[in-house]
Every structure is written in C-alpha cells, then in structure tokens.
Amino acid sequence: MYRNLSEFIARLEREGELVRIGAAVSPAYEIAEITDRMCKSPDGGKALLFENTGTGFPVLTNMMGSPRRMAAALGAESLEAVGARIRALLDDARAPKDSLRERLRLLPLLAEAGRWLPRAGTRRGACQQVVLRGDEASLGRLPVLRCWPCDGGPFVTLPMVHTVDPETGVRNVGMYRMQVFDDRTTGMHWHIHKTGARHFDAYRRLGRRMPVAVALGGDPVYAYAATAPMPDDMDEYLLAGFLRRRPVRLVRCLTNGMYVPADCDFVIEGYVDPAEEPAEEGPFGDHTGFYSLQDLYPRFHVTAITHRRDAVWPATLVGVPPMEDARIAEATERIFLEPIRAAVLPEAEDLWMPASGVAHNLAVVAMRRRYAGQAHKAAQALWGAGQMMFNKYLLLAPAGCDVRDTECLAALVRRADPVRMLIRGEGVADVLDHATATPGFGGKAALDLTSVDPAGPEPVLPSPAAFVQAGGIVAMRAEYLTRWGVAALFAPRGGRVDVGDCLRRNGLERVPYAVLFDAEARSLPDGSDLLWLAAANSDPRRDLQLVGGTLLIDARSKRPGVEGHPSRFPNVVCSHPETIRKVDSRWTEYGLGEMLPSPSERYRGLLLSEEAAW
Template sequence: MYRSLNEYIALLEREGELVRIGAPVSPVEEIAEITDRISKMPGGGKALLFENTGTEFPVLTNMFGSERRMALALGVGSLGELSARIDGLLKEAAAPRTSLTDKLRALPMLAEMARWFPRTASGRGACQQVVHTGGEASLAALPVLKCWPADGGRFVTLPMVNTVDPETGVRNVGMYRMQLFDDRTTGMHWHIHKTGARHYDACKRLGRRMPVSIALGGDPAYTYAATAPMPDNMDEYLLAGFLRRRPVKLVKCITNDIYVPADCDFVIEGYVDPAEAKGVEGPFGDHTGFYSLEDRYPLFHVTAVTHRRDAVYPATIVGIPPQEDACIARATERIFLAPIRMALQPEVRDLSMPEAGTAHNIAVVSIDRRYGGQAVKVAQSLWGAGQMMFNKYMLVVPSGTDVRDADALARFVRRLDPVRDVVRSEGILDVLDHATATPGFGGKIALDATAVDPGAPVPDIPALPEGFRTDLLEKWGVALAFAEPGACVRVPGGVKYLAVFDSAAAELTARELLWLAAANTDPRRDVRAEGTALVIDARSKRPGAGENPARFPNVVTASEQIVALVDCRWAEYGLGAFVESPSRRYRRLLLSGGAQW
C-alpha cells in the first residue's frame, strides 16, 4: 500500500482528487471554513493540501471526503470489493473441513492471515527522522486547527492514540480528540465506553502512570483502523494489515515503551497520570453538527515529538453533515457487515447508516424474515453490539430492499402502522448525544416494516391547515410543523407522522430536517403516539425545563468574520468557482452567541 502520507497525496493528485493551496492560510478557523465549503459540494469536493500554514508543515484535509477517495485510501477500486473479500474470507474460515485434503486447502488462507499481523522492528523509523525531547518537545510547531468560533481552543482531530492494557499487555489504537492547553499539555477526550478509558481505569487501580503515544499520518489505512469499531482486545493494526495486504511495521517510541507505525508522519509521546485531577476540556464543534460542551477529561503530558523530514499534518473537520466522516462510516458498513452477519445476526442482509444520522443516530437494516417478531430480536441484538449500541432510530425492512434507496424505503414508511409497528427500548447512547437528560443513556425506537406490503394502497393525502409543510406528505406520510419550544401543535386528521421543529428551521431541506430531528430528540421523551399518529418533537430543548437536559448546545457554524474573510480571499485559494459558506444557511438556528443556549 502506501509507504507514507505523501505517497497517498501523490496518488490523489494524479487521480485529480487533490487541490494544492499555496496562499497563506491560518489554522485558526480559516482552514476549517474553506474545508467545510468544499466538503459539502456534490460528491465531497476534493482533498485539500494547504502548503502555507505559518509553520514548516502543510495540512491535509478532506482526504477521505468522497467514496472514491475512501476506496483509494484503502487500496481498492470500490468499497464493495472489501465486502466481497471479507465475505469470502469468513466463508472460507467457517467451511467444514472433514478430510485431510480440505484441511490442506486452508493452508494458503492461514498463511495469508499470518502476513497481516503487525511486526516490530529494531532501530528507528522514518517517523523518528527528527526528534525533539525534553524542553524542545513542543506542540507549538504543529499547525493544529481551531475549527469553530466557540471551540475551547485548538484540537488534534485525527490522532491515532496508542495505549496498552497494563494487565494484559494488549494494545489499542483509538481516535480521541485532543485539545491543546499549552505547548506540552492536552486533554485526552476518551469516553467512558472506549477502550482507552478502560486502560486508564486499570492504570488508576494499579497506581501507575499511563504511557500514551499519538501517531499522525502515514498510510491512510492506519487512520481508518483507529476509527473502526473493532472488538475490545483486537489489534487495530491487524485490521490495517488486512486492508493493506501487508503487515504494519512498528518501532518503539523514544521516551516510552509504546510501539507505533514506523512510516507515520508525526509521533507525540507522553503519559497520562490517573492520580492527577482531570482538566476542563471543550467546547468542541462536533460531528453531531452541535457543540459538545465542557466536561472534565484526563490530561496528556508530552515527553517527545518526532516526525519525518517531509511530514504532512493530517486533519479532519467535523460539523453539520455532510462531512468526510460520512465516507468513513460507509467504509465501516462494508467492512463490518459480514462479521455482524456471521457472529451476531445471520438474518441481516444489509445495513446502512445515512449521513443525516451522523454515524449513530439512524440505521436501516434489511433482514430475512421467517417469523413474527424477528425484527424485534434483530433490533435488540444490534442495540447491544459494539458501537451499534449508540443507535437511536432503526428501520428494519425485508431482504431484497435497497437500504440506500430513499424511494424504496419511503414505500415502507408510508404504509407502516406508526403505533403498532414501533419497537421501543432504552439503552446506551453516545456521550455526545445532547438531547437526553441522562448523559449516555436514553430511548431507542425501531420501525418494523418486515411484514409491510410496499405495494399496498395508502390512505388519501389529507388536506392540512395553513402553516403545515406538506412536501413530505405524499411520499413519506410526514407532515411538518414549525413552532417555538413549548407551543402546542395539534395533529391534523389523517396524518400518520407529525414532526415539529423550531420556527427557524422552516426553510431547511428534508435531509437537513432528518439530521435535526435525529440529533434533537430522545425517543422516550420526544416521540409519542397521539391517536393513530406518531408525533416527533424535534424542537430545541430549553435547558432544565421538565425532563429536558440541563444544558443544550448550539449548532456549529463559522463566525461572520471568518465567512467574510474567506469570501474575500476565495480567488487566492485557486479553488475555482466561488462556493457559498454553508454557515450562512445554518446561522438562523443559533440559540445564542456561544456554544450553548
């Protein structure tokens, strides 16, 4: 695969997937605003290489921001090739082997699998061509981004955080954002559900300082693997080896015993001391499209910074979708569907997590239905499986349905009984979910469409009173209303679904409203049956009122000043025709001038 991030950049350039920006740009908000405009273009725009960042290092953004670039990053012509490869591998591994001949036929497969395991090397790697330790180990030299105006500071957004279980010695590579507090201290934003947090708790029990090393760049397969929902105690570098078809070569860090990829671009070495008081981290404009607000997280202390001589600093921008994280999620769908079918739910045929759901909130699953209630079993099982436990809304459809075809899905939703065919539950939610009053825990809903005839007749479209939007009524059966929080909205007769939004959202598209509804609701509080209709209250939640959360965040938008700056400088960037700032569209949703209401 790729021997460096620069090698991947060269491929992107040859394939017409990269734009170099030679004009001077600031890592403070300007790079993020440019990237946000490009990443929301049809097809995800281009990858962007900012060559003049005020530091010695260029910045690469949007490198995974299209399905084509995601496939290029993983060394395949299409993501479907990964699905076929994994399906074939698992079928071969599970095939019965009753004879010696059958067993001998498995040897080539076993030999190939053995080649994926990471390997350690002596000496230093390319990532250690330049070494800074002690007082010279400063993060000030790196072009770390501040993305949004209410962010608490600059954040490392694509870190591969390497930790080791102190009790078993098993390695984990996760991706946890890191806020810079000073030149040698950052926050370590690992949630309670994450493996890094479990390693931290184990070190705390043992009274040990926790070594941590952060790798940046190198083969894009490393970065993807750090985001992947691998089972606990499974090595992410093994997944990277599978994707690369060759093992990851690891070298020992300079100031701790962690091993990192030899060919990555940067390594930030250091430690977390569990005996030390946690620091206040955030706010941060997050992938949910809202700010995640201040909270307390462990402090990471830098002991060394090493890098390649030709290092490129990789970064991602998250915020209101679509962003490049949606393309990463599509790769995860393709890579992990086969293991889900084999190990967890053999009746599952396909799985999609639409970009409006920002990774977790919405899932569409097709299954082979053989008996009544099977969709309930599938939903409950998936809600207990790895990162699927964070899902809030699930639509279960029969096999043969294209789970990515909105028209096909609408035929089922339109004909559902929204009261009878609803499966309700409670469970774990993402810590970043801002709608629930109990952080990390809330409601879940599945719509069981597996017994629905998509060709059955539907009731006549009702005539709605003035003030309701009807553009989703004929296709989806959904009426839209817009009112201030707390105002009463009656369900019109003949309506199956009513979704109520803030008045400021009245001009958003259907896709944008789906994102807002999934983000702003806790199904146990905000989704109710009213007669024969299902009502979804997707309005902002006044903090502390009734069962509302104690804090409620703002949507993520650029400041008027940075939007005006990028408007003025657009021709300098060499990006072609002018692209309007998405933030102009979403500023009407702001509830205040800061990160929260």
C-alpha cells in the same frame, strides 16, 4: 498500499482528487471554513493540501471525503470490493470441513492471516527522522486546527492514540480528539465506553502512570483502522494489515516504550497520570453538528515529538453533516456488515447509516423475516452489539429492499402502521448525544417494516389546500406528506403546543408521522437537514409519543433543565461571520475555482445564542 502519506497525496494529485493551496492560510478558523465548503460540495469535492500554514508543515484535509478517495485510502477500487474481500474470507473460514483435505485447504488462509500481523522492528523509523525533546517538544510548532468559534482551543482531530492494557499487554489504537491546553499538555477525550478509558481505569487501579503515544499520518489505512468498531481486544493494526495486504511495521518510541507505525508523519509521545485531577475540556464543534460541551477528562503530557523531514499534518473537520466522517462510516458499513451477520444478526442483508444520522442516530437494516417478533429480536441484538449500542433510531426493512434507495424506503414508511410497528427501548447512548437528560443513557426506537409490502395499496394521505395555524403551531411543510407520510410542523421555540388540535384542524388525523421543529428550521431547504435535526434533537424516551394514530417526534430545541430536559442544550456549529467574510474575500487566492458559499449561512438561524450552549 502506500509507503507514506506523501505517496497517497501523490496518487490523489495524479487522479485529479487533490488541490494544492499555496496561499498563506491560518490554522485558526480559515482552514476549517475552506474545508467545510469543500466537504459539502457535490460528491465531497477535493482533498485539500494547504502548503503555507505559517508553521513549516503543510496541512491535509478532506483526504477521505469522497467514495473514490475513501476506497483509494483502503487500497481498493471501490468500497464494495473491500466488502466482497471480507465476505470471501469469512465464507472460506465458515464453510463446512468434512474431510482432512478440506481442512488442509484452510492452511493457506491461516498463513495469509499470519502475514497481516504487525511487525516490531529494532531500528528507528522515518517518523523519527527529527527528534524534539525538552522545550523543543512544543505543540506550538504544529499546525493544530482551531475549527469553530466556540471551541475551547485548538484540537488535534485525526490522532491515532496508542494505549496498552497493563494487565494483558493488548494494544488499542483509537481516535480521540485532543484539545491543546498549552505547549506541553492536551486533553484526552476518552468516552467512558471506549477502550482507552478502560485502559486508563486499569492504570488507575494499579496506581501507575499510563504511557501514551499519538501518531498522525502514514498510510491512510491506519487512520481508518483507528475509527473502526473492532472487538475490544483485537489489534487495529491486524485490520490495517489485512486491508493493505502487508503487515504494519512498528518502531519503539523514544521516551515511553510504546510502538507506533514506522512510516507515520508525526509521533507525540507522553503519558497520562491517573492520580492527577482531570481538566476541563471543550467545547468542541462535533460530528453531531452541535457543540459537545465542557466536561472533565484526563491530561496528556508530552515528553517528545518526532516527525518525518517531509511531514504533512493530517486533519479532519467535523460539523453539520455531510462531512468527511460520513465517507468513513460508509466504509464501515461495507467492511463490518459480514462480521455483524456472523456474530450478531445472521438474518441481516444490508446496513445503511445515512449521513444525516451522524452514524449513531439513525440506521437502516434490511433483514430476512421468518417468524413473528424477529424484528424485535433483531433490534435488541443490534442495540447490544459493539458500537451499534449507540444507535437511537432504527428502521428494519424487509429482505430485498435496497436500503440506500429512498424511493423503496419511502414506499415502506408511508405504508407502515406506527402504532402497531413501533419497537421502543432504552439503553446506552453516545456520550455526544445532547438530547438525553442522562448522559450516556437514553431512549431507542425501531420501526418494524419487515411485513410491509412496498408495492401494496397506496395509503390515502390528506393534502390540505392551506395550513391553518392551531395549537401553537405556526407552519407546516407539506412536501413530505405524500412521499413519506410525514407532516413537518414548526412552532416557536420553547412554547406550549397542542399537536392533536393542529392535526384535527387541518384534517391530518390519518397522517402516520409528525415531526415538530423550531420555527427557525422551516427555512432549511433540504429534507436531509430536517432529518438530521429530527434525529439529533430528540430522545425517544421523552420526545416520542402517539397522538391518536400519529407518531410524533418533538425535535425542537429543549429549554435546559425544564420538564426533564438536559441541563445544557448545545448550539449548532457555525463559522463566525468574520471568518466567512475573510474566506469570501480571499477565494480567488486559494485557486479553488468558482466560489463555494459558506454552509454556515444556512444554519445560522438555528443558533440559540452566541455561545456554545443555550
């Protein structure tokens, strides 16, 4: 694997996967706009190394933004190879051991596992070549990105936040965004469901200040491990050691006794005081494609900053999908499918989380079905399993279906009977799910397709020659009717609609599905954008209903506080026109070849206001 982040950068450059940008660029908005264009180019474009940021430190973005770079970050030729290695390991561990000889064969496996455990050293690491304390330990020295125009401030977007359970001593490494409030304090965005928040609660009960260390850079596998859905009390550096085939060497921080990887680029040492009043954090243009709005979170206080002499600041940009985080989610699909089979759902064959579903909104599972009701059992099991508890919409496909083959999925979906095959539930929702009126809790829906034959008789689906405006609905896009059995309907924002009347007037009563969007969304050219809106803007508990035999999803923007809607409804994330013009005018200076248009231009019509929320 890689001895440091610079070694990974060198490999990307050798393989034509990286572009160096020598022109002076600003960490405020400009880097983000350039990165957004690159992320949404075919196959995720290139990694970008901004060498002149005005801070003395280069910035690396989009480093894991393609399948090839994601696999390289994990030290593999492909993500499939990583999954195969996990599967072989678990197969060896689970195989029946009927004889002493077979049991002894496990010893090398146990010895290998022992070599993955992190190792703490006594000497300083490369991450401590430069030490800043007191007034020198200023976050203003660092090229922290300000990404979107309504963000509450600059945000550290790729931090590996180290905390320790004060009662068990078990370490957690999580990725929690950090808004910079001033030179010495940030927010600590611990969602209530996350391990960092649980550790914080434990320190609060004990009445003790909580030490925290934030690492950035180093072997890129560390950043992946910090995002991985590990069991609550399992060290993320055990996974990193397995993936890199050698242990992570740790060094002790200088001001708080925490341990961090010796080869990382930056360490921000500090503490969180549970007795202190929380601070207002946000808004932040998030990976959902919408702003997550202001809320109260703990303050992190900086006591020291250390870094390598040749340190590179890694950052990621999140926003309307697809972005770099979609590639990270693909790695998680491959790595954690086998553990999900072993612990939760042995009938599972494959798992896919489409980029449009921003990881938690939509998932597709292929499963072996042996008895009636098994799909219900599978849905409930997944909705109670680790980070799968955040899933909102779930498709359960039959064994043998390639869940990434949209032709196979379309054949199943258009042949389904949603009245009979719909599974509804309620449960934990992601805190970032803006559609639910009860933060952290919302509706769930699954479609049981396990008994559908994708090669069975084709359903007779209507195809109206001309759309008739009715029931307050002003337009329809018919291109999804014959392939998916979906009528995409469009109505003015906030107006009353009668979908049943519209379907009857257009002869669409036999259409299995209808999705209702704001009229402004009809200009979106890509069906994946509509899928993203449909999943993000709806709560199955409130916005899913049967209209005759048609399953309707109301994916319009919700007027805040009306008819059970959330009290605040956020805006889609878009760059400011001034930033777009600046990047357009400087494009040749960046050396990125043919001009890439700003993705924000296609989403500007969705804006509800010029603020972060309606």
